[in-house]
Amino acid sequence: MAFEKAERLQKLPPYLFAELDRLKVSARAEGRDIIDLGVGDPDLETAPFIVDELYAKAKIQSNQQYPSGAGMPIFRETVAAWLKKRFGIVMDPHTEIFSCIGAKEAIAHFPLAILNPGDLALIPDPCYPPYKSGTTFAGADYELMPLRKENNYFPDFSLISEESLKRAKVMFLNYPNNPTAACATKEFYREAVALAKKYDFCIASDLAYSEMFFGDEKPLSIFEVDGAMDVAIEFHSHSKTFNMTGWRIGFFCGNAELVAMLGKVKSNIDSGVFQAVQYAAIKAFIEGDEKVKENVAIYKARRDLMVTGLQSLGYELEAPEATFYLWIPVPKGYSSSEFCMKVLEEANVLVTPGNGFGSSGDGFFRIALTVGEDVLQEVLTRFKGMSL
Ligand SMILES: *Cc1c(COP(=O)(O)O)cnc(C)c1O
Numbered sequence: 001m002a003f004e005k006a007e008r009l010q011k012l013p014p015y016l017f018a019e020l021d022r023l024k025v026s027a028r029a030e031g032r033d034i035i036d037l038g039v040g041d042p043d044l045e046t047a048p049f050i051v052d053e054l055y056a057k058a059k060i061q062s063n064q065q066y067p068s069g070a071g072m073p074i075f076r077e078t079v080a081a082w083l084k085k086r087f088g089i090v091m092d093p094h095t096e097i098f099s100c101i102g103a104k105e106a107i108a109h110f111p112l113a114i115l116n117p118g119d120l121a122l123i124p125d126p127c128y129p130p131y132k133s134g135t136t137f138a139g140a141d142y143e144l145m146p147l148r149k150e151n152n153y154f155p156d157f158s159l160i161s162e163e164s165l166k167r168a169k170v171m172f173l174n175y176p177n178n179p180t181a182a183c184a185t186k187e188f189y190r191e192a193v194a195l196a197k198k199y200d201f202c203i204a205s206d207l208a209y210s211e212m213f214f215g216d217e218k219p220l221s222i223f224e225v226d227g228a229m230d231v232a233i234e235f236h237s238h239s240k241t242f243n244m245t246g247w248r249i250g251f252f253c254g255n256a257e258l259v260a261m262l263g264k265v266k267s268n269i270d271s272g273v274f275q276a277v278q279y280a281a282i283k284a285f286i287e288g289d290e291k292v293k294e295n296v297a298i299y300k301a302r303r304d305l306m307v308t309g310l311q312s313l314g315y316e317l318e319a320p321e322a323t324f325y326l327w328i329p330v331p332k333g334y335s336s337s338e339f340c341m342k343v344l345e346e347a348n349v350l351v352t353p354g355n356g357f358g359s360s361g362d363g364f365f366r367i368a369l370t371v372g373e374d375v376l377q378e379v380l381t382r383f384k385g386m387s388l
Contacts, residue, residue, distance in 0.1 A: 008136055008137050008139070011136050012133055012136060013132070015129065016129065016352070016356035016357070017038065017039055019356075020038045020039075020350060020352065020356075021038075023344060023350070024036060024038070024350050027344065027348070032348050033348055034344075034348050034349070034350055035348065035349045035350065035371065035375060035378065035379055035382075036350045036371075037349060037350060037351050037352075037367045037368050037369075037370070037371065037379065038350045038351065038352050038368065039368060039370075040178065040240075040324060040325065040368045040370060041245050041368075041370055042239075042240065042243040042245060042295075042324070042370055043370045043371055043372070044243045044295055044298065045243060046242060046243050046244050046247070047242065047243075047284070047288065047291040049283060049287060050242065050244070050280050050283055050284050050288070051280070053276075053279055053280045053282075053283040054276050054277065054279070054280040056279075057275065057276035057279040057280065058276040060276075062275075063274070063275040063276045063279070066271050066272070067271065067272035067273055067274060067275045067278065068272055069099075069263070069266060069267045069270070069271060069272040070097075070098045070099060070263060070272070071097070071098060071099025071251065071272065071273065071278060072275060072278050073093065073094075074282065075099055075251075075278040075279075075281065075282055076093035076094070076097045076098075076099070076251075077093045078282045078285050078286065079091075079093065079097050079236075079251050079253070079285070080092070080093040080097060081285075082285045083097075083221070083223075083253065086210070086218075086221075087220070087221040087223065087224055088224065089221060089223040089224060091223075091253050091254075092256070095256040095259065095260070096253055096254060096255075096256050096259055097251055097252075097253045097259070098251060098252055098253070098259050098262065098263050098266075099249065099250075099251050099272060099273050099278065100235075100249075100250050100251060100252055100266070100273070101248045101249070101250075101270060101272075101273055102237060102239060102245075102248040102249065102250050103206065103208050103235040103236065103237035103239070103250040103252075104130050105248075105250075105270070106235055106250065106252050106262060106266070107128075107130045107131065107134060107172075107204070107206060107235050108130040108133060108134035108137070109134065109262060109265050109266060109269065110134060110170075110204055110233070110252075110262050110265075111134040111135045111137065111138035111140060111170070112134070112137070112138050112265045113258075113261040113262045113264065113265045114169055114170050114202060114258070114261065115135060115138040115139075115140035115169055115170065116138075116139070116140065117138070117139030117140060118139070118140065118141065119138075119140040119141070119167070119169045120140065120141050120142065120143060120164060120167040120168045120169065121135040121140055121141070121142040121143075121168065121169065121170050121171070121172065122142070122143055122145055122155075122160065122164070122168050122170070122171040122172070122201075123135065123142045123143070123144055123145065123171075123172050124144070124145050124147050124155055124172060124173065124174065124177075124358075125144035125145060125146050125147060125357075125358035125359065125360040125361070126147065126179055126180065126354060126355075126357030126358040126360055126361030126364075127172070127174065127178075127357055127358055128174060128178050128179075128206065128357075129357070131172040131174075131204075131206075140169075143160070143164050143168075144358060144359075144360070145157075145159075145160065145171075146159075146360040147177070147180060147182070147360060148360070149180075152182060153177055153180040153182035154182070154184075154188050157191065157192075157195055165195070165198075165199040165201075166199060168199060168201040169201050169202070170201055170202050170203070170204055171192065171195075171196065171201055171202075171203050171204070172203075172204045172206065173192060173203060173204070173205050173206070173222070174205070174206035174207075174208075175188075175205075175207075175219065175220075176209040176210070176212065176213065176219050176321075176322035176323045177323070178208070178209065178323060178325060179325055179327055179352070179354065179357050179361065179364075179366040180325075180327045180364075181320030181321070181322060181323045181325045181326070181327050182320075183213070183217075183219055183220075183321050183322050184219070184220055184222075185220075186220060186224065186225055189220065189222050189224070189225040189228065190225050190226075192222070193222070193225055193226075193227050193228050193230075193231055193232070194227075196231040196232070197227065197230065197231060201231075202231050202232065202233065202255070202258055203222065203228070203231055203232040203233070204232075204233055204234075204235070205221075205222040205232055205233070205234040205235070205254075206234075206235045207219070207221060207222075207234050207235060207236050208235065208236070208237045208239065208240055208250075209240055209322055209323045210236065210241070211240070211241040211292050211296070212240055212241065212296060212299065212322055212323055212324060213296070213321060213322040214296065214299075214300045214303065214319075214320075214321055214322065215321050217321070219322055221234060222234055223253075223254065228254070229254060229255055230255065231255065232254050232255060232258075233252055233253070233254040233255055233258040233259060233262065234252060234253055234254050235250065235251075235252045236250055236251050236252070236253070237249075237250035238250060238281050238284060240324070241284075241288075241292060242281075242284045242288055242291070242292065243295065244281075244284070247277055247280070247281075248273065248277070249273050249277050249278065249280075249281045299324045299369055301373060302324075302369040302372075302373055302376055303319055303320065303324075303326070303369055304319065305373055305376055305377070305380075306326060306367065306369060306376050306379075306380070307319045307326065309376075309377075309380040309383075310326070310328065310380070310383070313380070313383055313384060314331075314388075315328055315329070315331070316328075316329050317329070324368060324369040324370060325366050325367065325368055325369070326366065326367040326369065327354070327364055327365075327366055328364060328365055328366075328367065329363060329364055330354075330363060330364060330365055331388050335355070335362060335363075336353035336354045336355045336356075336361065336362050336363060336364060336365055337353045337355060339353070339365060340352070340353040340365055342386070343365075343383075343386070346385075346386045346387070347379075347382035347383055347385065347386050348382065349379050349382055349383070351365045351366065351367050352365060352366040352367075352368075353365055354366060
């Protein structure tokens with residue numbers, strides 16, 4: 001039988017990481033020793049005290065039943081306390097916070113809550129792919145906002161036409177940014193909120209990397225800016241913060257109307273997060289600070305090793321202040337794809353071509369620091385051996 005794909009599937013670009021995975025599998029099938037710096041999936045373990053909490057809570061029969069879709073009150077109250085402590089922001093746990101099965105799920109579903117066919121979403125370029133796929137699934141259009149190095153990887157709002165601003169229903173923002181590793185400023189968020197108010201669209205802020213930072217300046221929540229509660233929803237995740245990518249838990253928060261709209265979509269699609277996982281996530285929030293610090297120190301050492309090493313080989317990059325990514329200009333004379341294929345062929349290292357995140361990413365490649373320092377050292381040796 002041959003099935004015809006629904007148009008919304010036909011419209012999707014090929015999923016970058018699936019393509020890279022294919023290349024990796026076929027190279028490994030040839031017996032080559034491939035080092036994978038492609039996908040941003042932490043190689044470090046979830047802290048044992050979090051796993052123990054899962055064991056304990058999984059045994060309780062009431063946790064084995066359908067969870068509350070919004071998240072248990074104790075989960076949302078713990079989130080509210082954490083938001084207060086971390087960002088100094090006050091959210092009502094009952095109306096302004098909602099659990100999700102990882103931030104990706106909530107981000108990809110949000111367009112179903114806010115966009116009609118023919119509506120417009122403003123999406124950064126390069127970007128985390130679900131902003132585009134979620135928008136496409138909602139039957140809506142998107143306009144890309146280029147993120148350029150010379151503008152500190154902020155979109156230049158003055159380049160968006162009046163017509164597009166009027167038509168836009170949502171603007172996606174993501175700082176600390178994947179893939180460029182850039183961080184936001186209050187000034188930038190102020191501008192974004194003012195624009196959203198002026199043109200009557202909402203802001204979907206993706207804060208998945210809020211805790212993965214290396215300096216003294218903590219990444220901001222958009223809600224640290226006045227007026228953001230009128231226009232914004234923000235997505236958070238345990239995945240990167242606590243090495244819990246496999247657990248599938250996060251939350252979104254902000255404007256009560258937006259939170260309820262996405263909650264309504266979700267309650268028609270999923271049935272919430274396994275309560276034992278919610279309890280484990282609570283434990284992580286309450287007792288996890290030390291573990292997060294240890295993790296960040298590990299990533300920082302990797303960052304320093306790799307940045308210094310690559311700089312000494314002539315690559316032009318600066319040490320990022322946040323995320324576990326390096327966003328690096330490809331050497332002169334190559335496109336992103338050409339360079340990444342060369343790295344795979346000659347160095348047996350898988351890195352991500354920047355244009356895979358959108359055409360404005362061309363000219364860059366991304367490295368995920370999700371392997372140990374010994375492996376990174378080997379990567380540097382292999383890079384050194386490449387003819388450029
Ligand atoms: C990893 C990531 C997420 C969310 O991950 P989940 O595991 O689905 O919580 C969201 N946004 C960005 C930019 C990411 O890199």
